[in-house]
Amino acid sequence: MIPFLFRIFFLLSLFSFSFSFSNEDSNSNFNSDSTSHYQPRVFPRPLIVEYPEFAEEAGLRCGAWRVAGEANNLGAWKTVPEECAEYVKAYMTGKGYVVDLEMVSVEAGEYARSVQLSGDGRDAWIFDIDETLLSNLPYYAAHGYGLEVFDHEKFNDWVEKGVAPAIEHSLKLYEDVLNLGFKVILLTGRSERHRSVTVDNLINAGFKDWDQLILRTSDDQGKRAILYKSEKRNEMEKDGYRILGNSGDQWSDLLGSSVSVRSFKLPNPMYYIP
Numbered sequence: 001m002i003p004f005l006f007r008i009f010f011l012l013s014l015f016s017f018s019f020s021f022s023n024e025d026s027n028s029n030f031n032s033d034s035t036s037h038y039q040p041r042v043f044p045r046p047l048i049v050e051y052p053e054f055a056e057e058a059g060l061r062c063g064a065w066r067v068a069g070e071a072n073n074l075g076a077w078k079t080v081p082e083e084c085a086e087y088v089k090a091y092m093t094g095k096g097y098v099v100d101l102e103m104v105s106v107e108a109g110e111y112a113r114s115v116q117l118s119g120d121g122r123d124a125w126i127f128d129i130d131e132t133l134l135s136n137l138p139y140y141a142a143h144g145y146g147l148e149v150f151d152h153e154k155f156n157d158w159v160e161k162g163v164a165p166a167i168e169h170s171l172k173l174y175e176d177v178l179n180l181g182f183k184v185i186l187l188t189g190r191s192e193r194h195r196s197v198t199v200d201n202l203i204n205a206g207f208k209d210w211d212q213l214i215l216r217t218s219d220d221q222g223k224r225a226i227l228y229k230s231e232k233r234n235e236m237e238k239d240g241y242r243i244l245g246n247s248g249d250q251w252s253d254l255l256g257s258s259v260s261v262r263s264f265k266l267p268n269p270m271y272y273i274p
Contacts, residue, residue: 058083058087062084062087062088063087065081065084066084066091069269070265070269074272078272079149080146080147080269080270085147088145088146088270092145092269092270097267100266100267101169101267102169104267108264109172109173109176109177111245111262112182115180118242121183122240122241123182124182124185124211124236124241125177125184125185125246125247126185126233126245126246126247126260127170127174127185127186127187127246128187128189128249128250129186129202130164130189131167131250131268131270132167132170133166133167133186134164134165134166134201134202135167136158138165139164145270146271156191159198162200162201171205171207173247178209182244183211183241184210184211185210185211185213185236185241186214188213188215190215190216192215195215198213199213225253225274226251226255226274227256229253230256230257233256233257233258234257236258244260244262245262245263246260247263248263248264248265249265249266250272252273252274
């Protein structure tokens, strides 16, 4: 019992020392440059670096951060914490991300098959595009998997290449929903000026036969995503559509007003759009 208590005391001492050092360093940097942006660390970085046996704890804490983000418990955040960059990379390029996507697709498909459609062509399923139907992983692989602050111009350059691959499990769900008789509506935050390249990219990736493709017009620029998408769903309802399903990787795809009967959140720990 005594050795165990000593070990706990020793670990707590290391944690306190590292946390103190981290705060002093951060405060020093902040005072030397008043324009610096201070981001709280998920855990004391020196402890993780100097004592690699605690890598398991680092993984657990980054896993907790990811889950908190997926559950919409973090609020607005701009970048992946530096300490979790490798964790997010491993998740996005590993089996975990694929299995999570599969789970969402399977659950959404089971729900879709349980719905009794009216047959009047007004039962709708909404899909977001980026990180929902199309994957931008090639772009984010070159930009730290969310570690860098989002750059609109660089991302637009990527969009204009029109080479984003399909998310395979989403493509299966998309095809199942179409075959069941839902009207598919694509609602994206992309700009109207990217309509042509987006259409070509979607078709080349295997998506077809959607009912509508809605992009941001000049009147929508500057609106928060949750407002923009709520307004568009409200317009759908006024046109007589019943929104029975909605798939998106951001909570702003799913929340707000005129929400669907069931919504399905795809995993995305790389960025947050309010």
